[in-house]
Amino acid sequence: MSAYAVPEAAVNKALSKAGFADNSRFSSPTFPAMGRRLALALVIGACGLPGISAAATWMTVDQDSFNYASQTPENSTFNTWFWREDSAASHRFNVSDVDGCTAEKPCVALTASAYAVNTAYTNAEMYNNSCSKGASDSKMAAVDKAAEAVGASAEKAGKAQQTEAATSADASQQLATLGLSVWGKALQRHVTTLCDQPYPYQSAKSPLTPKGITSSWSHNAPVHLESNPLSMTLYDVEADWKATRDIVFNNPYRADINDSLLLTTEIRATTQNQGGSRGWGFWNTTMDPGMMQLAWFMEYSMPQSDTKDGQSNRTLLMQTIGRTEDGKSLRYCSTVLDSKEFSIYDWHTYKIELRYDGVQYLVDGRKVADHRQINLEKPMAFHNWVDNRNYLQKNDSEPANFPLTQAKENYIRQFSVESTPAATLPAPEGEALGSCTTLSEGVILSDLLKMLLKDAQF
Structure with missing residues (x-):
């Protein structure tokens, strides 16, 4: 089932019940899919539809229970994710020996490890894997699509940037330079080689690697590949294999005028006395402030x-970061979560209801933020991370990353994304919860970071 479609049989049944026995006109060129949705929305309240009611019913788009011991990981949900580990970071799978994690409901632990003398960026993260190919796609077709998308952007990058990158002694940038001019079979083979290897941070023989992993390819997860402009510039200082895998990002979740999305996840954090950041939610995986879009829970410490x-x-x-209703400017909204009422160091169920023109945040079923008049039309990925980044840095004399004297962890034990026709959702009730600001044109990343931190209570 498409992530953005109501089941065809259900639509036909609803339209027929409403008296539209011949509903072929709703799929004609003059009455496209959007018209069928409108017709469906008009008849839902009057005649009802199994599984859908005037009070919206959500249909599963993607889900993961993280029980990798009870499935064959190959072609399963394990490869939905890119398990990223920077510096002293790691993941543990099928965790059942900590509070809230059992053999029946195991967890994945994302760990930024203690390393008191290390000020390198330490980050354990999971996000949607770009080594993706649909069930009907060939391996090379997916890579071709990625290379074609990046190549089109690369052509616009300009010869000056190519010359500058060519002078870099960094191997990953030399590889990126190759991509600026020709995204040929050599690069394709390199990407394929990286995606062909199993969980890239650990040996296939490691006891931490689930059995059955033979590659990083995902066959059945949602896919929407988008080029990563920073992979072609000197701003990308990733290790060779990371830079190559990140020439495209997989941003598969999108809310639009027709459909709304609901993210549900159960997470518990550990270690309150360390510095850095952590969070979970939607992000379109770019640091370009002109294109950035996100809706997440994020802790700064x-x-x-x-x-x-x-x-x-x-x-x-x-x-929440999106655009103004006219699409001309960035808009930023923020709400502080009451840590005395909802501590992220206890288990909670977090929900993010993503609409085309706003976002609602819920913890254990209670609405804690309601950001309105902000358009989020771009596809995004799910991100869950824990790191030591110093986003509170006031000057160059302060460390860019905090050394960790104790490990920080995020435990996750449930994840799902659901979709519903936007027309079935009631309008948000009550007053908006949160403050919103429209940012001036030409905002740069440093300005955006200042806005993100303006509500941090330090």
Whole structure:
């Protein structure tokens, strides 16, 4: 089933019940799919539809229980994700020996490990895997699509940038330079080789690697590949294989004027006294402020030892970045989560209801943020991460990353994304919850980061 489609049989049944026995006109060129949705929305309230009611019923688009011990990982949900590990970071699978994680309901642990003398970026993250090919796609077809998308962007990059990149001694940038001019079979073979290998951070013989993993290819997860402009520039300083895999991002989840999405996940964090960030939610995986879009829960923290007596060392924000209704400017919304009422260091169910023109955030069924008049039309990926990044850095004398004296972990045990026709959702009730700001044209990344941190209570 398409991530953005109501089942055909259900639509036909509803339209027929409403008296449209010949509903072929709803799929004609003059009455496209959007018209069928409108017709469906008009008859739902009057005649009803199995599985859909005036109070919206959500249909599963994607889900993962993280029980990798009970399935064959190859072609399963394990390869839905790119399990990213930077510096002293790792993942543990099928965790059943910590609070809230059992053999029947196992967890994945994302760990930014303690390494007190290390100020390198340490990040454990999961996001949608770009080594994706649909059930009917060949391996090379997916790579061809990726290379073609990036090649089109690369052609616009300009010869000056190519010359600058060519002078770089960094191997990953030399590889990126190759991609600026010719995304040929050599690069395709390189990407294929990387996706052909199993979980790339650990040996296939590692006890932490689920059995049955023979490659990183995902066959049955949602796919929407988009080129990553930064992979072609000197701003990308990834390791060779990471840069190559990230020439495209897989951003498969999108809310639009026709469909709304609902993310549900169960997560618990550990270790409150360390610095860095962590979070979970939707992001279109780009650092370009002109294109950035996100809707997530994010914690900013500093080491407790750096705070004054009685001062909190962390803030959890619900943050949304999208566009104004006319699409001309960036719009940013933010709400602080009451940590005394909802501690992320206990198990909670987090929901993000993503509409075309707004976002609602819920914790354990209670609405805690409602950001309106903000358009989120771009496809996004699910991200869950924990790191040591110092987003609170005030000057160059402060470290870009905090050294960790204790490990920080995120445990996740449930994930799903559901879809419903937007017309079936009631209008948001009550007042909006959160503050929103329209950003000026030409905003740069440093300005955007300042906006993201303006509500941090330090």
